[in-house]
Amino acid sequence: MLGIFGNIAPPYPTLAPGTTGYNDPNGGGLIVLFSNLTKLIIVIAGIYTLLNFILAGIGFMGAGGDPKVMQRSQERIYRSIMGLIVVAGSFIIAAVVGFVLFGGYHWDLLIRPVIFAP
Numbered sequence: 262m263l264g265i266f267g268n269i270a271p272p273y274p275t276l277a278p279g280t281t282g283y284n285d286p287n288g289g290g291l292i293v294l295f296s297n298l299t300k301l302i303i304v305i306a307g308i309y310t311l312l313n314f315i316l317a318g319i320g321f322m323g324a325g326g327d328p329k330v331m332q333r334s335q336e337r338i339y340r341s342i343m344g345l346i347v348v349a350g351s352f353i354i355a356a357v358v359g360f361v362l363f364g365g366y367h368w369d370l371l372i373r374p375v376i377f378a379p
Contacts, residue, residue, distance in 0.1 A: 306348045313341040 321334035 303348060303352065306344065310341045310345045310348075313337055313344075317341065 317334045317337035320337070321331060324330035324334065
């Protein structure tokens with residue numbers, strides 16, 4: 262049946278009952294929720310680190326030679342780098358553990374990121 266704009270197919274396939282759209286008929290619910298929350302937390306950590314770099318740089322430039330302000334800015338940059346290393350390191354460790362335990366299921370997300378969509 263043609264509508265006003267022609268025949269438009271839906272962009273996503275119709276999902277069978279009980280599936281999540283992640284090509285896993287058994288997974289879903291809490292697994293998908295925790296996966297999405299983890300991705301959101303990683304993105305928030307990256308944005309927070311970027312904001313800290315910007316604010317520390319502004320503080321460093323506006324220090325006017327005051328050693329205390331310069332030291333606080335350097336410490337803020339250092340803490341931001343350490344936080345980013347912790348987040349990236351935990352992601353790498355999780356990828357290696359997933360590769361060892363589950364046999365290569367999406368262990369290379371750092372090299373070839375995949376956006377999962379329903």
